[in-house]
Every structure is written in structure tokens, then in C-alpha cells.
Amino acid sequence: MLSLKKYLTEGLLQFTILLSLIGVRVDVDTYLTSQLPPLREIILGPSSAYTQTQFHNLRNTLDGYGIHPKSIDLDNYFTARRLLSQVRALDRFQVPTTEVNAWLVHRDPEGSVSGTQPSSGLTLESSSGLQDVTGPDNGVRESETEQGFSEDLEDLGAVAPPVSGDLTKEDIDLIDILWRQDIDLGAGREVFDYSQRQKEQDVDKELQDGGEQDPWAGEGAEALARNLLVDGETGESFPAQVPGGEDQTALSLEECLRLLEATCPFGENAEFPADISSITEAVPSESEPPVLQNNLLSPLLTGTESPFDLEQQWQDLMSIMEMQAMEVNTSASEILYNAPPGDPLSTNYSLAPNTPINQNVSLHQASLGGCSQDFSLFSPEVESLPVAGSSTLLPLVPSNSTSLNSTFGSTNLAGFFFPPQLNGTANDTAGPELPDPLGGLLDEAMLDEISLMDLAIEEGFNPVQASQLEEEFDSDSGLSLDSSHSPSSLSSSDGSSSSSSSSSSSSSSASSSASSSFSEEGAVGYSSDSETLDLEEAEGAVGYQPEYSKFCRMSYQDPSQLSCLPYLEHVGHNHTYNMAPSALDSADLPPPSALKKGSKEKQADFLDKQMSRDEHRARAMKIPFTNDKIINLPVEEFNELLSKYQLSEAQLSLIRDIRRRGKNKMAAQNCRKRKLDTILNLERDVEDLQRDKARLLREKVEFLRSLRQMKQKVQSLYQEVFGRLRDENGRPYSPSQYALQYAGDGSVLLIPRTMADQQARRQERKPKDRRK
């Protein structure tokens, strides 16, 4: 199949060249586009990758003009749709509406980039040059452009001169052989029958005459798309497209030029004739069999470059398209964009008279939607590029462009977007690869974090858990952050709410401790509860009830409540060491529930047994007031109380010790509580921070994903645009020699790679200098 394809291709090409040489205008595209789609597929393969998108014609196709499903316009249609979808999908990244404008570098007749010849530099800003198809009257302008297109072509010498020559016998034989080959392949002979074609063209011309009156008539547009115009001077026919369809012609011309180029033995850097007519003259001889090369088809390749694996490229492209098709929420984007009927990707192929540029790709209004200024793509530093003074930069659409810069910087987009295998073409001496501006965002550490997060999420952890996992993994604090699950910390946490006020008012603490009575403990005071006091006084107790509170885990409430807290069961410490040894000996601790059913006497006995050492001492020293009073009375009242009684020094000393120890005890409890609260608060803060961290990580992952997707889309767009760029000879630009670069004003420049490298290096130095 490959050889057959090659054979047929070569035959058709030879045929085309011969016909063009003898002055018969042959539009291969006519066959390829409308009449024999299979042929095009045979030659070019069923790929839209080689379909030169009619950017300026997208308006028509996207406006809903009928497209035959088998027409290769459908291919263009899908390509255009895809491009449009890509552009629209960029709104997801909040990129403000921005235009992608392609600037062509003028290539002077010598075939070298005239970067130092301002005079030859072409700025297509002129009205006669590149049309800025931005307004709603694009259609009119395109129509006008189309009207002048054939003239422009001829001004450029792009159309083969009307050489009136007869076919030699060899040519006729060759043509006949080719016909037979095509017939064998299923192509009707009438396809190549020039007279029949003329008849068809006549019919089409009639249709076209009617259509030109109203070129935008719905049905006429489709018919017009296949119409052929007859050159007024030469009588040759060439496809007349609907408004905006001139690129079809231009591409047809390009194709012919490429074929011609392929037949000519000049290399990449060979000097090109100034115009096409001279090219045709430069063809060595009509009788010389043209040498065809196999690498005609790649839009990204020049003749001298090593051929890429086209199949691989196509698969890559398709995979990107599939991914984008999955990712782009078209409905959302349509709502967001509310796209007008005008095609945002209109391309203007209009040519300026006397302009050596014969192709002009303007991704006009290629809205990289939502490119916010803080997230715009390209650095305004590109504005410093000598656009006006340098002829190497040809603005295709310099106006009406918002900034699409900043994040990407004035970067060599070829280095940015093209994979190494694309950049590193043969004989590529362009130097080191330019840095990826997004590379810093996707550095290894970030990706590690992302992978960690992704792994954790995949493993079923939520981000908080993942963060905790990560935290615990490298935690060296030794502080268990999981203490909140322990009963002690729970109780502590409950008590922490009142801890701050506990020392100021014991009664308020007690009143607020209905649900957390346990944690109120004695830290706020020694049994200041009136009930306890009454009980003590009724029973003649001399002191406070620290042991009671201790037994109840310092609760003022009914100790039986403890039984309702199962997680406190194991905290049943019985610190009875404050009791006198005698009391301890007989101390048979009943369960807390025993207090409930116990009589008052039993309770009194029990409380007596629970007395602290100080209480026992106070009782032994016959202190006439309770320890609670000793401890909790204000200094003035305490002093009054002391003054009321005649106390010995030993008694006074004991009373002061009791007061000191009691206060210190409460202080110690409050201190410990505060410690615990501090730890709990710290733990809560850590959890909050972990939550925040997880959220930020999630957002970061999202942003990075978005960035990645955006990068891929911009890369594919770059390849699309770059692959469609042609020099004045219709040859694709070599990625190793040229690169697209976004200027500060949002336009796109095609500049030599050396210059792009220099700028990239300059760009690299800037951050380094800043760091210094």
C-alpha cells in the first residue's frame, strides 16, 4: 500500500507539474477537496493533521453551513472545531480574552531570514497587507480580500504563467499512464478529463455567478465551495471558495509549490527565485523527470530534515484531541463565551500586493479565554522586541490584542511546546533547549507532593488524612496528635472550656459543669460548693473535702455520674495517700454507686475516711474551722477569722500550711489543666493547619492539573499554527530554525530560533539576577 501510495502520489505530482508547466492550471485541491476525497486520503492519508485549516473559512463552516459528511471540508470542520474548542476551553484557566496572532518572518528572495534588513522587513499591518478580521464586518472584508486574492496571487507570481505550449509526446504518454493508474485505482477517467472538467466548471461557473451575488446565501455557499473561478487573464480555472475560502486556493498553490520544491534539487538553504514564475523557470527542464521526495506531506518538515514518524505524530495529535474532547466542557464554554457567529479563529490569508509574504496566518480573535492578567501567558518583555525596526518579525495581526503574557514569558514557544524530538531536528545547532516556563511550577518536589496526595486519595484517604499521614510519617516531635481520642483528653477537652474561668469563680464553674462536672475538679477551689460545706459542717468536719473530690475525680457532682462515663472507668485512681494511715488502714473503698444507697452515716464514715492528711492534722490540732474556709477565704476574712480565735503558734502554722498547700494544690491543678488545654489547643491548631494544608494542596493539584492541560493545549495549538505556516515558497518552516514567540501585545511572532534562544537566555538571566 505504501509503495502504491507513493507511486500514485508521484504520478499525480508529475502530472500536476507537467500541467502547470505547460500552462494548464491544475488544482490538485479541486480533486483532493471536493471531487475525490479518497484520492486525497490516498495521498495525504485520512488525517486532518495535514488538512490546512481554513482559518478564515471557519466562519462559514462553523456558522452552520452545510458540510457534506464525506467532504473533506468536514475534516477542516473538525479541525476548526477542535481548535475552537481548545481555545474556548482555555477559559477554564481564567485566561483573559486574548488573541493569538501569528507573525511571519519575511524571508527574502535569497532564502535567508532578513533579520538585519529593515527595509525588506514586512509589516503586514498595512491595510493592504494583513487584514485584521476583528470586526463584525469580517465577512465583507473577507469577501473583498477574496476578490483581490487572485490578483494578489498573480502579483506575487504565484500562479503559473499562461505558457501556451503543447504537450510533448512524452508528456502525453506520461499522462496516459497516470490516467490508467488512476483508473485502476477506481478513479474515473472523467476525473482527469480536462474537457469534462471544463464542462463541470462551466456549470459551476454559472452557479458561482449566481452565488457571487449573494455569497452568503446558505445553500449557495456550499456549492460555491466547490466552484472554480476562471482566471480572467489566463483562462485557467482555480477553485473559488466561498468568502473566506481563499486559503483553499492558497493551499492549493502551496501544495503545488511544495511539489515543485520537491522536484527541485535545491536544499533547505538554497536560494529561491523571487517569485513563482521564476521558480517555474528554474525548473531545470520539462523533460527531466522530476525527483520526488517522500517527505512532502509533513507540514512540519522541510525537505532536508529527517522525516518524522508521521503515524506517530498523528496518533499523538489524536490522543491530544481525544483528551481535549473529554476535558472540554463544551456546553460550559459555550455559555461562557456565548460565541458570536463570527469565527474566533478566522484566518486571513489575504496578501499584500508587492509583498514577498505569500501567506499570512492570523489566529485572529483566537481567544485564549480568560487569560487573566495574573495568569496570562506571555511576558510583556517581548514588547521590547524590535518589531518595528526588525524585518525578521512580521506582525500578522498586530492590533487589537490584549496581553497574553506573563506566565509564559517571552519564551521561545518552540522550545516550550515542541517536544524534544521536534526541536531536536537534524543539524539542529540551535543550542540547548529553552527552559520551560512552566517547568518551575511542575518541579519535582511539587510533583512528589502531588503524587503523594494522589496516592493518598487513591488509597482512600481524604486529604486531611493524607496530610496527617504525611505529618506522622515525618513527625519527630514525639507528641501524639491523636490524643483527642483518648478518654483523658476528651475529659480534658471538656474541661478546657471552663478552665479559664475556673480560678475566678468556683460557683460559676460548678454551675456550668452540668455536663462536664468531672472536669471541673477541684482546681477551682476546695469544695466551695455550699452543699459540701453544709455537709461538712453538719457532720462536724473540720476541713474541706479534698478526698471526696479526689475520689470523684474532683467532681462537685454526684459521683455516680462517673458510672455513666465508661471511658472514665479506667481512671479510677484512688489517691488516698492524703489520708491518715489509720484511716487508710480501714479504708475499704466502696464503689461510687455505694454512695448513692448509703445512708448519711455511712456517707459520713466514708467521708471521714477520705479526709486528707491536713484535715486529720487540723482535727488533731483542734482547728476550730474547716480546711475549706482556711483555704478559700479571702485574706481579710481569713485574718478576721484567725483573730476571732485564740490559736497557738502550732495551730497558726498548721493553718497557714494548710492554706498554702491547698492553694498550691489548686494552682497545680489549674496549671496542669492549663497545660492540657494548651496541648489541646495546639492539637486543634495543628489539625486546622493540616486541613488548610490539605485544602491548599488540593487546590495546588488542581491548578497544576489545569496548568498541565493548558500547556498541552497551547502546545497543540502551537503545533497547529506552526505546522500551517509557510514561507513565501510555500514550504513549511523548520522547527529547528524558527520558533513562534508571543509578543507582549499578544501577537505571535515567528522568529529565528537563534533569536528565540537569545531571548530565552536573557529571560533566564533575569530571575537569577533578581535572586542575587
Place this chain on the structure above:
DNA sequence: GAACCTTGTCATCCC
């Protein structure tokens, strides 16, 4: 019986 926890106590600092 060791390890750990809880609580009370002391010493000290500070207000």
C-alpha cells in the same frame, strides 16, 4: 516489679 499516670507538695519565680 517496672513503667507510666495522677496528684499532692515543695521550691521558686514573679506580680
Place this chain on the structure above:
DNA sequence: TGGGGATGACAAGGT
């Protein structure tokens, strides 16, 4: 200067 709060350290007792 004394009272008292805060806190580290220690000991005792419990688990």
C-alpha cells in the same frame, strides 16, 4: 514585704 498565682520538680500512690 507578704500574699498569691504559676510552674518545674519530686514523691507517693495507683494501674
